[in-house]
Amino acid sequence: MARRNPIRDRVAIVGLGSTEFSRDAGGRSPAALACEASIAAIRDSGIAREEIDGVVGALEPGAPRPSQLAAMLGLSSVTHHSSPMPVAMFGLIDAMAAIFAGQCDTVLLYYAFTRAPWNSRSAAQDPFRRYLAMNTGTAKPPMPESMDPSAAYTTWASRYLHEYGASREDLGLVALNMRANAARNPKAAMRKPLTMEGYLQARMIRDPLCMLDMDIPVDGADAFVLTTVEKAKAITKHPVVIHAATAGMVGPNEEDQLPSLARHGQHVVAEALRERSELWLEDVDVFFPYDGFSIITLGWIENLGYCKPGGAGRFMREHWDEKRGAVMIDGRVPMNPHGGSLSEGASRGTGHLREAVTQLRGEAGERQVADAKTALIGCGGFFFNSQGAILRRL
């Protein structure tokens, strides 16, 4: 079954800007990082500042609002601005829809990340980050039993191990893949080699997930410039366009009420993406499964259809490139060549999006996948932020 997808290949990503991702950006604020990435992206696009008439910025804690960024960048005439929820594709989908609908022509899409006092010891020492702890909505910290998304991924990880007889090594392969790939990414926060032994000895945080199953909090920013394919073609002969993109959700979607591992947001994404796309797995040159938690990556591998439910560990072993120390599907398709959220840093999918565009432009240096034309991104997790996109180079 095909679904209508009038936006297919109509919106291009023509500008990329990124800071490095670090566990300590010194005294730089998320606003400073957003400015750096945004200016880099606008310059990279070759589009004049005056032509930026859309500003979309994810509601990341501490990140500047679109109005604040527009003021800092001196944008003179903005006709579309919005703050979608975090995880990268919500912003991408909003920006592309606004351009396609004619709300604006050229969008600056940005994301800024800052380590919070509760997830980084050094951040807890920084008085300028105290405000991040103020607005949690409740007077006391949540109870240990609160099923917030981060805790809930661990419970579904244990459910996964239980249902499929999978092992912690299956999760560990995800961490190993990301770390080996990050070694070739100068922007990555974690580049020290990792072995399975090292993974299994890592500090347990929420059993069965250890610290290496969880993405690494960083300071950093990513920015993108999107515009119409017509405008993009005037800039470059082979622009990178969004072929299909979607969010996906089921009900119930509360963390502990999700029906099952066999039916959640990732399945909706996979169906919608496939039915809107002329390209599918056999066309994909580079694969970007989200890895905020290692269990999410196993889900994407299976639910996008690379293998059967419960088979992701075996799949990774079968497609493991010993020399590389990472997955190479059919010897040619890497998985998160930039190192993902686990090793590049917790950018909630913006690193995946940036690397996808970088690969399709052929600018990934020693990480470059030969003649990469199509990228598949499975972004977000199981509950209410599952998303996906297929990007291609025209």
Added chain:
Amino acid sequence: MGASVDDAELVDRFPWVQVTHDNKHLFRGWLDRKLLIDRCDDCGRFHHPPKPICPECWSSRITPTEVSGRGTIHLAMALHQGAPAPGVDYAKGPHPVVAVDLEEQPGVRFSSTVVGCDPSEVEIGLPVELDWVERYGSPFPVFRLREGAKRGGKG
């Protein structure tokens, strides 16, 4: 007791959650050591967390209904670190957290900890029953492994 506590005091007694018009019955029930799960008067289906309407049939005739608190562990983890709470000492050992499929309607789950056993005994599939402890001066619902639940058992 729950009935005698007015809305303002109710909100004050549960500062770590957002008490709302839709879920206030749940927390009033805790004060009486009753686990009240929303049930639809029209179609009889339970849902959780509390919602203003029945997601099944859209009826707004919802009655918070006491459930047995018996069920089966569907999700489980052991926190080696986490949010602080009275009686929770991560230095002494991991703190178990479970989502329990309630026997009244499997698929509707209630999440809490498991007390009265070694954390390593907590496993998916084991039968549990409800119990209550004190947290910040109010009753707090927890689970206990049911009689006969053994390590490796499948409930």
